[in-house]
Amino acid sequence: MASVTYDHVVKRYTADLTVVKDFNVEIKDKEFMVLVGPSGCGKSTALRMLAGLESISEGQIRIGERVVNDVAAKDRDIAMVFQSYALYPHMSVYDNMAFPLQMQHMKKPDIDKRVKNASRILGLDNFLQRKPRALSGGQRQRVALGRAIVRNPKVFLLDEPLSNLDAKLRGQTRIELQKLHRDLETTFIYVTHDQVEAMTMGDRIAIMNAGILQQVGTPGDIYDHPANLFVAGFIGSPTMNFVPATAQNGSAKAAGFEVKLPKSLPAGKKGTLGFRPEAVTDRVTDEGNALQMKVDVVERLGSDQFLYGQVGGDSVTARVDPRMKVDPGDTVKLGLDTRSLHFFDSETELALL
Amino acid sequence: MDFSQLLADVPTLVAVIVGVPAVLAAYIVGGEYVVRLLPDKLRPSVRPWIWVGPALAFVGFFLVYPVFGTAYRSLFDLSGNSFVGLSNYVTQLSGFPSGGSWIAIRNNVFWLVFFTVLVLAFGLLFAVLTDRVSYESPIKSLIFMPMAISFVAIALIWKFMYSYQPPGEPQTGTVNALLGIFHQDPRLWVQDPNVANQALIVAAVWGFVGFAMVILSAALKGIPGDLLEAARVDGAGELTIFRRVIFPLMMPTIVVVGTTLVIFALKAFDVVYVMTNGNYDTDVLANRMYKLLTASQDFGDASAVAIILVAAVIPVLIFNLRQFRAVEARR
Numbered sequence: 001m002a003s004v005t006y007d008h009v010v011k012r013y014t015a016d017l018t019v020v021k022d023f024n025v026e027i028k029d030k031e032f033m034v035l036v037g038p039s040g041c042g043k044s045t046a047l048r049m050l051a052g053l054e055s056i057s058e059g060q061i062r063i064g065e066r067v068v069n070d071v072a073a074k075d076r077d078i079a080m081v082f083q084s085y086a087l088y089p090h091m092s093v094y095d096n097m098a099f100p101l102q103m104q105h106m107k108k109p110d111i112d113k114r115v116k117n118a119s120r121i122l123g124l125d126n127f128l129q130r131k132p133r134a135l136s137g138g139q140r141q142r143v144a145l146g147r148a149i150v151r152n153p154k155v156f157l158l159d160e161p162l163s164n165l166d167a168k169l170r171g172q173t174r175i176e177l178q179k180l181h182r183d184l185e186t187t188f189i190y191v192t193h194d195q196v197e198a199m200t201m202g203d204r205i206a207i208m209n210a211g212i213l214q215q216v217g218t219p220g221d222i223y224d225h226p227a228n229l230f231v232a233g234f235i236g237s238p239t240m241n242f243v244p245a246t247a248q249n250g251s252a253k254a255a256g257f258e259v260k261l262p263k264s265l266p267a268g269k270k271g272t273l274g275f276r277p278e279a280v281t282d283r284v285t286d287e288g289n290a291l292q293m294k295v296d297v298v299e300r301l302g303s304d305q306f307l308y309g310q311v312g313g314d315s316v317t318a319r320v321d322p323r324m325k326v327d328p329g330d331t332v333k334l335g336l337d338t339r340s341l342h343f344f345d346s347e348t349e350l351a352l353l
Numbered sequence: 354m355d356f357s358q359l360l361a362d363v364p365t366l367v368a369v370i371v372g373v374p375a376v377l378a379a380y381i382v383g384g385e386y387v388v389r390l391l392p393d394k395l396r397p398s399v400r401p402w403i404w405v406g407p408a409l410a411f412v413g414f415f416l417v418y419p420v421f422g423t424a425y426r427s428l429f430d431l432s433g434n435s436f437v438g439l440s441n442y443v444t445q446l447s448g449f450p451s452g453g454s455w456i457a458i459r460n461n462v463f464w465l466v467f468f469t470v471l472v473l474a475f476g477l478l479f480a481v482l483t484d485r486v487s488y489e490s491p492i493k494s495l496i497f498m499p500m501a502i503s504f505v506a507i508a509l510i511w512k513f514m515y516s517y518q519p520p521g522e523p524q525t526g527t528v529n530a531l532l533g534i535f536h537q538d539p540r541l542w543v544q545d546p547n548v549a550n551q552a553l554i555v556a557a558v559w560g561f562v563g564f565a566m567v568i569l570s571a572a573l574k575g576i577p578g579d580l581l582e583a584a585r586v587d588g589a590g591e592l593t594i595f596r597r598v599i600f601p602l603m604m605p606t607i608v609v610v611g612t613t614l615v616i617f618a619l620k621a622f623d624v625v626y627v628m629t630n631g632n633y634d635t636d637v638l639a640n641r642m643y644k645l646l647t648a649s650q651d652f653g654d655a656s657a658v659a660i661i662l663v664a665a666v667i668p669v670l671i672f673n674l675r676q677f678r679a680v681e682a683r684r
Contacts, residue, residue: 053582073585086583090601099597103588147587157586 002064002154002187003029004050010058011045011211019045021211023059027204032181032188034202038234039193042211047157047191052076063154074103079148080157083164085140087132087147093119094128097146104151118146121180138169145177149184156181158190162197174200195235199223207231224340229349232274232342238306241280243314245273245343252343256312257291259336263353265343271352274342277306280318284335293318295330307332380407420663427656431649441657454658456634457641461665463550464557464618464637471558472614473607476565480573481595483566493570497563504560508627511556515542546634553635557624561617565610572606573599605680612673619666638662 004027011020020042027033035043048054050061052073060067068076079100087096094115101111119125122142132140141161148156158177162170178201181188192198198205199219207214207222207230215227226232232240245254247265252258252273259273284290293316295309305322308315318334326332343353384403388396430437445454479496483489499507516526520538524530529539542552576599584594622639629635631644638658645655 051582051586053585073582074588074590076586078586080583080586082579082583084577084579086577086579088580088584088598090604099584099589100587103593147583151587 003027003031003062004155004187004189005062006046006050006059007062008059009046009049009056009061011042011049011054012057018057019211020049023208023213025206025213025216027187027189030185030187032178032190032201032203034198034205035189035191035208036195036198036202036205036234037193037208037214041208043191043193043208044159046208047159047189050155050189051078051080051157077151077153078155078157079151079153080159081144081148081161083160085132085144085164087140087143089132092129092131093124093135093143093146096132096143097150100147100151114150114152115146118149121149121183122146137165138173141165141173145180149180153186155187155189156184158188160192161190162192163194177201195237199235205235207234209234225351226274226342227351229272229274229344229351232344232351236276238277238317240274240276240342241316242344243273243311243316244270244346246270247343252341254312255314256310257336259289259341260286260338261341261343261353262338265352269352270346272344272346272349274344275336276340277317277319279337279340280316280320280334281337282320282324282332282334284333286335286338289336289338290333291316291336293332293334295326295328295332298326298328307334423656423659423663426652427660429653431651431653433652437653441653442661444654445657445661454638454641454661457631457636457638457658458661460550460635460637461619461621464554464621465615467551467554468557468561468618468621469611469614471554472561472565473611475558475562476569476610477603477607479562479566480570481599484570484573493563493566496566499560500563502560504557504623505627507556507560508624511552511559511624512543512628514556515552517541517544543628544633549629549633549635553624553628556628557621560624561614565614568610569603569606572603576602605676608676609673609680612669612676615669616666616673619662619669638665 004025006023006025009020009023010018012018023042023046025033035046037043045054049056050063050068052068052071056069060069062068063076063078088099091099097115097118098111101114106114115128116125119128122145124139124142124146127135127139127143132143135143141164144161161177162173165173174197177188177190190197190201198207202219204216204218205222206216209230215222215231217225222231222235226235226240229242233242243254245252247253247261247267247269248258249267250264251260252265254273280291280293291311293307293309293311295307297308299306299308300322303322305320305324305326307318307320307326309318310316320326320334341353342351344350345352384406388400388403391399426433427441428436428438430441447453449455450459479493483492486492502510513525514527515529516524517529517539518524518526524533524539526539526542528542532539540548543549580598580602581594584598589597620639621637622643625631625635625637625640626643631637631640639662642655642658642662645651645658649655
């Protein structure tokens with residue numbers, strides 16, 4: 001149990017190849033922190049530097065108060081679950097889980113107690129004598145978790161642990177991981193490219209892109225107040241609508257409509273107006289914020305209905321009442337909820353609103 | 354150079370270039386034609402035999418028949434005329450520990466143990482040591498190089514390496530020259546029965562270690578990197594990782610390479626033949642068989658030695674094949 005601090009951390013492979021740039025995050029004790037971003041954004045490298053599998057080019061990483069830059073991986077007291085699970089193929093499930101404890105020279109009865117305990121939590125009791133190759137993907141994943149749990153580590157690292165599971169199992173394991181985090185009361189750092197995993201599991205989320213940390217915050221915070229265009233587009237499904245617009249006194253003018261802004265921006269400011277699909281509904285509360293949409297595609301999900309279409313030449317997605325009757329080709333009048341409007345500066349891409 | 358003989362053979366060459374494919378094509382077309390004539394049900398069971406038939410005929414004629422022929426001959430006297438039963442075997446296996454074939458058998462066991470262990474140990478050492486260095490390829494090429502040299506040449510090279518001049522004379526042999534640097538008297542390496550076997554085995558190890566290194570190195574590289582990373586995070590040091598993760602995962606390959614080396618050790622011939630011709634207590638079964646056959650013209654005894662050798666190799670061969678299949682099945 002410990003906090004983790006990334007202090008101006010840089011990872012550079014060659015002079016022109018820097019994969020993590022000035023990374024600063026403080027992860028609190030017992031927190032579930034998710035590092036999320038598109039592939040190649042540096043999130044795995046950031047995790048591997050903490051694990052001691054990659055050297056740190058600049059800056060400091062601290063576990064608790066201890067600077068670990070020059071501490072070997074084996075002495076950092078962290079456990080890691082790999083995407084491929086990395087189970088030792090020649091060892092039984094029991095030995096796989098006992099291995100880290102044997103490395104600590106723990107006594108046999110103590111090892112036995114811990115392995116039995118972990119296998120009970122994970123439902124692996126009946127598989128202890130099997131080799132990994134005789135297990136299903138989900139069971140292997142549990143063994144990998146078990147190998148981490150038995151150690152009672154200071155920090156628990158998970159590198160895309162669910163990406164090799166099928167969709168149904170992934171959903172189940174997501175819930176189990178959250179339970180596990182609650183029961184173990186340990187710091188979890190979880191790397192994923194899947195924003196759904198990030199939103200559902202993280203106490204806080206750190207979003208990275210191109211080696212640069214974009215924003216850190218709670219899922220709700222990041223969803224409602226994205227710091228920039230990248231974060232706004234990365235989090236949320238279907239993605240946020242982006243429409244080029246110009247600020248005028250108290251409102252924003254796009255090609256096909258004009259909306260009042262909750263906060264006034266300097267007149268003539270060019271940028272991107274952002275609003276989530278659920279902000280565009282079939283309830284028109286204010287004629288001033290209405291827009292006419294020519295519908296191209298209708299997606300009925302039962303609980304929701306998404307309309308994909310054009311507003312003044314810009315692509316817009318709307319989430320409307322599933323009972324609303326719409327067909328492709330129709331033109332419908334929709335209302336825009338101005339409370340969840342975002343405006344991004346065209347040059348800096350930062351959120352001004 | 355005289356090309357006239359070559360030119361005279363041109364018709365033969367043409368006949369071979371044209372004739373061999375023609376015969377093959379005729380065989381395939383003809384075989385397929387015969388298969389077509391058969392009822393539908395029989396075709397799947399007959400067709401494989403048509404294809405595998407030529408290979409079987411070759412193996413049968415050049416391998417199976419000679420083995421049985423040799424076994425048959427081993428029951429006759431040196432001229433091959435009168436049946437003597439098992440008396441050739443009795444001759445070869447009597448007089449323990451120094452009569453008959455016993456010196457050769459002892460030396461083969463010696464080869465089997467030391468050659469195999471040394472090649473494996475050095476092969477593994479080089480594979481592991483070169484695995485993570487930037488100059489891996491040139492180093493490995495260098496160590497593998499002797500594999501490209503014929504064993505007769507290797508034996509000659511080492512004959513020079515071991516060559517002896519009386520003390521006080523300039524030493525042309527590398528090994529004795531090195532001894533001279535440390536003010537030691539030169540030694541007879543190849544002619545001293547106390548060390549001759551070891552000296553021969555060292556030469557063969559030098560020639561073969563590249564083979565073991567290349568195969569073991571491939572096995573080492575086949576171990577996924579994240580397994581080693583997982584072990585590191587789990588708290589294992591590099592030596593522990595080697596002992597608990599790398600070595601067990603390489604074990605099937607080590608066994609396959611090891612049994613291949615055992616077979617080679619049992620068949621050891623060229624190094625012995627060139628360096629000592631079996632003198633100075635260095636004889637091995639293969640060389641003894643050759644000497645009985647050529648120098649003594651003793652077909653019966655030579656055949657008996659050959660059969661003893663075959664009998665020793667077969668169990669290893671079967672084990673090797675099984676192990677190889679087990680490794681393949683695990684992939």
